[in-house]
Amino acid sequence: MFTALRKMLREWRGLQAFKRIPREERTLVFYSEGRGYWTYFEPIYKALQAGHEAPILYVTSAENDPLLEKPLPGMRSFYIGEGSMRTLFFATLDADVLLMTMPDLQSFHIKRSPFSVHYVYLHHSIVSTHMIYRAAAFDHFDSILCVGPHHVQETRAREQQLGLPQKALIEHGYGRLDTILDSGRQGPPDRNGEPVQVLVAPTWGENGLIERHGLDVIKPLIDAGLRVVLRPHPRTRKLHPEILDKIAAYYVNEPRFRLDEDADATTSLLDSDIMLSDWSGAALEFSLGLERPIIFADVPRKVLNPEYAVLGIEPIEVQAREHLGVVVTTDKLAQLGNIADTMAADSKKWQTALNDARQCWIYNSGQSGETAAAYLISLIKQ
Template sequence: MKSVLFIIGIFLVNDAHAYLDPGSGNALVCLFLSLIGAFFYYLKSFFYRIVLKIKGEQYTQKLDEQIALFSEGKNYWYTYKPIVEKLIDKKIPFIYYTMDFEDPALRIDNEFMHSKYVGSGNRGFAKIGSLKTKLLITTTPNIGCPEYPLRKPSKVMKLCHIWHSICDSSCYHLGALDYYDVALTVGNWVEEPLRTVEQIRKIRAKEVIPVGLPYFDELKKIYDRRIKDKSEDKQSNSDLENKQKVLLLAPSWGAKSCLKTYGTDFIHKAIEKGYHIILRPHPQTVKVESDFLKKLQNEFKYTSQVEFDLNPDATDSMLKSDMMISDKSGVRFDYALIYEKPVLTLDVPATSLDEYEAILLGRLWGEDEAKLIGLKLQPNQKEQILEAINQTILFKASDIKKIRENVLVNYGYSTDRMVEWIETEIREKNN
C-alpha cells in the first residue's frame, strides 16, 4: 500500500517549490536507475528459475557470469588486452563490460567472451551497480566511495582492483580502495602501505595479490618485436654508434607540465649542443590545449632538430630516443623500466597532497624513486638542465634493470599469474 501511494504521489503532486543540489540529484538518479536495473535482473533470474523448476532442472549460475571485467574506456585497453587474450586462449568464459562505444573489445567475436556496452555516465554505472558475479575485475578506483556515482555492487562476491601503473597506494585518492576485496598489485612492497592505511582508518583488510602489470606484458611484446626488426636492419653497427643523441621530451598537460614551469630555453640550449629533440605532447594537450601546442610548433618550425610526435603509439619515439625528459608523469617509469633508458625529472611540486593517501603515509611514491632512473631538478635549478641532461644520459641500463626487478614482479608474464589466480578463485568457489 505504501508503494502504491508513493507512485500515485509522484504523478499527482505538482511543483514542490524545493531545491535539490546537483550532487544529490546525480546520486538520486543513479540510485533510481540502479534499483530499476536490479529489479529487472531479479525478474529475469526469477523467470529462469521457474522455467527450470517446471522442467525438473536445477538452476546454476553460468560460468561466464562468474568472471566479469569492467572498463571505463578504450584508454585502458592495453591493461585488459592481454587478460582477454589469455582467458580466451585458456577457454575460460567471461563477460567484458565497457562504458566506451569505441572500446576495441567490442570488436572481438569469440564464444568464450561476451562483450557488452553498458552506456556512459549514470546509465552505465547503473548497469554495473546491478551486476551479479563472483569476480568483478577493474582498473577503476573509488567504487563504493560516498562521492563516486558507482556504489559497490551488492551481488558481486569479490571486487578486484588491477594496478595499472608503477606506484603504491599513496598515489590514490583518499579512500579510493577502501571498498575493494582484492588488490592485484605490481609487487610485494605495495602491501605495507595498503595495510598502514587500513589500520589508520580501521577498515577490513583486503586480499593483496602481487601479479605485476598486464599492460607491461603487452608493451614488452611490442618492444621485443621492434628490437628484433631493428636487429635485422641493414644499418651497420658503426652507423648506430655514431648517431646523434636523441632526447624524448614528454611533458604532462595543464599546470602540471614542466614546459609551463621551466619554459623552453633549455630546448634551444640542447639543440645548440647537438641534441635532437622529439617533443611528444600529452594527449590532453592535443585535445584541449591547441593554442599552447601551436605556440610550441611555431617556436621550433625553423629547425629540423625538433620534431613533434602526435602518434597515439609512442613506441617509435621511445625506441629512437636515448633518454626522456618529463615531470611527474607516470610515463617516466614505463619508459625507464621497459626500455631500460634514463629519465631526467623536471619536478613540478604538487600544490596539495591532502586529497591523496600520501597524506596518511607521509610520502608520495615516485618522489625519491625518480632519482634512481636519472637526475631530478626543482624549478629553482633551471640553469642546470643542460648539465643534468649530460649526466643523466650516462645512466647504465643494467642499473635501471635492477630497479625494475625490485618494484615489479612477473615482468613479461604477469597475465599468466593473474589468470592462474582467477582460475583458483573460481575453482574454490565452485567447490
C-alpha cells in the same frame, strides 16, 4: 542534439545487450574506461585464453574502442559510454568478477552493485597509492593486483590506520612493463649516427611540466641538436589544448620535433634514449622496462591526497628519483640539452642499476599475466 541522442541510444543498446547475457555466462567482466587502457588488460587476457580458455565480457566507455568492431577470440564487447548508462551499468551489475583500472569505486557516482560481485582493481601505474590518488581511492575493492611490495605496504598501512577490513592483495606485477620487456630493447637504442632522442612524457595538472613551462621545456633540447618527441597526457590535451597547439605551431617546420598523441605510443617509447618527465608513472615504465635513465624536472609534486604524509611512507615515485636518473630544478631548464647529451653518453652505465631496481620493486617480471589469470579463475571457481 541528434548526435547526442544517437550516442545515448547506442550506449543504451550496449547496456541492454550486456544484460541479455545469461547470468551463468557473466563470470568475468573487464571494464575499460578508455581505449588506451587495453595495454594493461592484454597480458591477463592472453594468459586467460592460453591457460584457461576463459570467456571475457569486455565493457568499454570508449566510443572508438577497436575491440567493439573486432572483439578478440573468447571475448564479447559492449559500449556503455561514460555517462548515465555507465552509472546504471555499475549500479545494476550482476556478475561473478569485475576487473577494472578505474579507482574511487563507491566514492562518487560509480557505486558497488547490490549483487555479490567481486571487485578486483588492476593498477595502471607503478606509482604509490597514497599521494597522486585520492585518499579512499582503493578502499572499496575486494582484491587489488599489486605491482610491487610498496602497494602491499601502503594498502595494509591504510587499512590498519582506519580500521578497514583487509582486502586480498595479490603479488601481481605490471603487465605494461612485461610488454616493454618482451620487446627485447633494453639498453640504449642503436642511433646509426642520428641525434639522441628525448621523449618528453609528463603528467597532467596545474603542476604538470608542460602546463607550467611549455616551450621552455622543448626549446633547450631542440637547440642542442637533439630530437624530441612530446607525448602529453591525454588530460593535458583535454584541459589545455592551447599549450600543445602553441608548441606544435612553433615547431611545425622542425623535423627533429614530433607531437605524439597516439594512445599507445609504444614506438616513441622504444626509440627514445632518455625520458624527460616530472611525476608521471610513465617514467618508471620507461626506466624499469628499457633500462634507460630519466631526467626528472623538479616541479611541485602531484598531490590528490594532501594528507598522504600521515601514512608515514615515502611514495615510490619520490624514492625512485635518485635511482632512476637525475633531478633538474626548474631554474636550470635551459641546461636540459647538455644534461640529456651527457646522460645519453653514460647510458650503458645505468643498465645494471635499473635492472636491479626492477627486481627489487616489481613482482613477477615477465609473468604478471599468468599470475593474475590464475587468481581470477580461482575467484570464479569459488
